[in-house]
Amino acid sequence: MSSVNPTPPHIVIDARESDNFIRLLSGIGATVEKKTLDLGDFLCSDKTVVERKTREDFENSILDRRLFSQLHNLGSVYPHVIIIVEGEESFCRINRAALLGAYASVVSDFGAGLFFTRNSEGTAELVHAIAKHEQKDRKSEISFFPKRKTFTISQTQRAVLEPFPMFGPKSSKRLLEHFGNLENVMLASEKELSEVEGIGEKRAKILRRVLESGYKKDEDETLEL
Numbered sequence: 001m002s003s004v005n006p007t008p009p010h011i012v013i014d015a016r017e018s019d020n021f022i023r024l025l026s027g028i029g030a031t032v033e034k035k036t037l038d039l040g041d042f043l044c045s046d047k048t049v050v051e052r053k054t055r056e057d058f059e060n061s062i063l064d065r066r067l068f069s070q071l072h073n074l075g076s077v078y079p080h081v082i083i084i085v086e087g088e089e090s091f092c093r094i095n096r097a098a099l100l101g102a103y104a105s106v107v108s109d110f111g112a113g114l115f116f117t118r119n120s121e122g123t124a125e126l127v128h129a130i131a132k133h134e135q136k137d138r139k140s141e142i143s144f145f146p147k148r149k150t151f152t153i154s155q156t157q158r159a160v161l162e163p164f165p166m167f168g169p170k171s172s173k174r175l176l177e178h179f180g181n182l183e184n185v186m187l188a189s190e191k192e193l194s195e196v197e198g199i200g201e202k203r204a205k206i207l208r209r210v211l212e213s214g215y216k217k218d219e220d221e222t223l224e225l
Contacts, residue, residue: 009131012043017052024124030131038168039074040081044131048080052123055087059094062102071110082113082130086123157182164210166203174198186211 011030013021014037021042022032040049051074053061061067074081083106092099106114117123160182161172178196179185185193193204 007135009044009128009135011127011131012037014041017041018120020120021124024121025128028125028128030128038162039077042127042131044127045134047078048082048130048134049074049078050082050084050127050130052084052086055085055090058083058085059092059099062094062099067102068105068110071106071112075110075112080113081110082115084123084126085114085116086118086120088118161185165206167207171198171203 008029008031010033011025012033012035013025015034016036017034022034025032037043041052042050044050051070058067061070071081071083094102103114106112115126117126154176157176158169158172161167161175162169174196175185175193176182179188190201190204190208193199193207194201
């Protein structure tokens with residue numbers, strides 16, 4: 001009976017994460033793509049995102065309520081949200097009742113998974129396992145462009161612009177507010193685009209280049225622009 005080598009899981013890692021995670025994930029068999037993500041730190045599939053926090057950052061995000069706004073934003077885009085808290089347990093500035101309440105809110109109010117790891121190696125192993133499970137039965141290519149649970153027309157227009165290099169929610173909104181609709185944005189010249197507040201020449205040039213360049217299948221295979 002012949003054995004079939006499984007396809008290694010493909011993990012997208014946020015460009016702001018340490019290059020150490022590329023080494024760790026590659027070392028245990030994943031293919032890794034590094035790019036700037038608007039939300040989350042690791043994409044394990046087009047429906048599952050992982051947010052990694054050190055214990056200190058996790059506690060700080062509870063105190064300033066940032067954790068809950070992040071969970072809301074992550075959950076509005078991805079069906080499955082996982083929080084990984086990394087690091088050895090140490091003195092906690094939050095009392096136990098409040099900490100347990102935050103744990104309960106993560107799971108019950110936001111429906112997110114909550115895991116704890118001791119170090120980056122443990123985090124990499126868990127992310128790899130999640131991605132491997134998510135992708136084990138895939139029959140076709142996975143899109144790493146997130147799909148929102150619900151779309152208004154305006155959200156759909158913004159979602160078209162956000163994946164462009166160097167673009168995000170703020171710059172996409174500015175373009176749509178300035179030009180009025182998506183068609184006008186696409187028809188605008190490089191000079192007209194660059195004159196929009198916060199866009200500038202570099203973003204305008206990139207947007208026009210992506211819109212005008214011919215499609216190349218070999219470039220598409222790498223998931224890179």
